[in-house]
Amino acid sequence: MRESQSQLHLIVNSLPGLIIVLRPDGSVETVNDQSLRFFGYDFAEHQNWQTNDIIHPDDRARAVALFAEAVASAQSYEVVERLRRHDGVYRWFQVRGNPVRDHEGSTIRWYFLLNDIDDRKRAESALADSEREFRHIVNMVPGMIILSTPDGTLDGSNQQLLDYFGIPLEEVQSWATNGITHPDDVQINIDKFMGSLESGEPYHYESRYRRHDGAFRWFQVRGQPLRNAEGKIVRWYGLLTDIDDRKNVEEELRRSRAFLAAGQTVSSTGTFSWNVQTDALTLSDEWLRIFELDGERVTLEQIRERIHPDDLGFLAEKMNSVREVGGNLDYELRLLSREGAIKHIRVISQAIDHQDGHRESLGAIQDITQKRMAEEAGDQLRAELARLTGFLSLGQMSAAIAHEVNQPISGILTNAGTCLRMLSMEPPILRRHSKRLDAPFAMPTGLPKSSSGCERYSASVRSALESSTSTTP
Secondary structure (H helix, E strand, C coil): CHHHHHHHHHHHHHCCCEEEEECCCCCEEEECHHHHHHHCCCHHHHCCCCCCCCECHHHHHHHHHHHHHHHHHCCCEEEEEEEECCCCCEEEEEEEEEEEECCCCCEEEEEEEEEECHHHHHHHHHHHHHHHHHHHHHHHCCCEEEEECCCCCEEEECHHHHHHHCCCHHHHCCCCCCCCECHHHHHHHHHHHHHHHHHCCCEEEEEEEECCCCCEEEEEEEEEEEECCCCCEEEEEEEEEECHHHHHHHHHHHHHHHHHHHHHHHHCEEEEEEECCCCCEEECHHHHHHHCCCCCCCCHHHHHHHECHHHHHHHHHHHHHHHHCCCEEEEEEEEECCCCCEEEEEEEEEEEECCCCCEEEEEEEEECHHHHHHHHHHHHHHHHHHHHHHHHHHHHHHHHHHHHHHHHHHHHHHHHHHHHHHHHCCCCCCCCCCCCCCCCCCCCCCCCCCHHHHHHHHHHHHHHHHHHHHHCC
16 A cells, blocks of 8 residues: 555656645645646645635636535536746636545545646637637728638638628528629629639739619728648638729729810820929820920920920020029920921920929910911912002093093093094184084084194194003003
């Protein structure tokens, strides 16, 4: 018996844990060496375990009550409680007790094993805290998070996802058939998601999903696999970010750009931005078309090559004005096309000084070549019209002069004809003009009295008429 007890005592002291043996009434019968070293109390002090500070005050009442129930029912005893170490630090222990019965079934003693689980308890507490923090972070993320097993089965999500779809997670699992995915986007979801499950690569795509009120909204879908130490995928994390407003803005921006480009093309107007400090240029497509330049990085030197040589000094003057003073400018330049033709452009710019100190010149150019050609044609037409108007005025003046000259000449011719007829009669009528109204042949006043004088007079009249008709238009 002594040898068995010695061997039992050796075994008890060798076990990796605290061993305490209690009598049926709860008094301590045996304590192994590990327990004595841990608690720092002698055997007598262990007898007061139900009242002293071996058990944490917050755990003592519950531990004593559970032991009393175990003794009364003769059932195994198990409790997790904090026990005081010799230095005053309380550590978590898992306490298990089993009754030992005699051949009549009566409990003769209790064997207790106390396992230090403080590190595990703290790890579990840290894990629980981490789990709560993770849940909090997941629910605070501005997006819908979904968790999947390696085979793609959904096994978790945040609250935002459930609130958006308005259905349980089990129904979200049927996303390919239950209508929450837009019909036009089902295939891309299948191709991307299932493809990533097979390849193990992250997925990234855009898709539309139906909200609980029936409205479809655009989402950016991203997924990343979580791998263990061996590199095996143990879970998939997916993030669905609502980009519907951004998509609408992008579409509106695309339409605005298309509208602006069409307006620039129709009006032959190109826009530009010039960073005065770095000479960096941002040019619209219509600007490049007007200058007949290609490429994204156009330099000032390339622009100068397109400027008419006679306007290079003028352009340098305007650019220096922007560098030194800023302000608004409005001027015209001539360009040389690839074929050597001259283009006329109008330049309007405004200098803006930004908060970081750099100056930017924003402006537009307009191809006014057709306008200039039309103005030149108009000027030429007006010159021709003025010349024609001068000719017309000269004709009217000549007609007026001819009218004024023809009247006395007609009178002269009439008188001369009358004189000739009178002279051609046999005998000639040579008498003076009679004042009688009924005189058949009245001689004009002022005619020569002799026939030779009349002839000379008629000859001078004819000569005057021939001279006048040859020079009058």
